[in-house]
Amino acid sequence: MRMNIDLANGLTKEQEEMIRQAKEMPVIYDEDCPPLSEQELREFKCADRIRGGNEIQQTVILHLSPQALHKAELLGADSPSVLSRLLERALNNKDMVEDCL
Known part of the structure; x- marks a missing residue:
């Protein structure tokens, strides 16, 4: 199921309930999404670090123009x-940063 939610207007009670129910649903594995072993999970984390990912991401708030x-x-x-x-x-991109300062 897929749903677009406009966070600018907040969640409706129905949307909050749907999210709560989704959190409580069990994970269902299949041939396209099999469970991973502990070793596979470690390798997955390692591959993310090699690509430049971080284990901890920080949430920030940005103010965007309407456009x-x-x-x-x-x-x-x-x-x-x-x-x-x-x-x-x-x-x-150094030039882009300098253009925006």
Whole structure:
């Protein structure tokens, strides 16, 4: 099941209940998503570190213009991950950083 939720307007009671129920549902493994062994989980973490990932991510609050928010919403359900990668690339681009100062 997939649902778009507008967090700017807050959650409805129905949405809160759906999220609560989803949290309580058991994980169901299948051939596309088998359970991982402890060794596989360790390797997965190692691969993330090699790619430059961190084990601990910090949550930050950003204020976006209405135009930027609209464009971000168009990125779809994975928009936070896309925005994170965009910000990472922008911060690694010295010219872009200087243009924004």
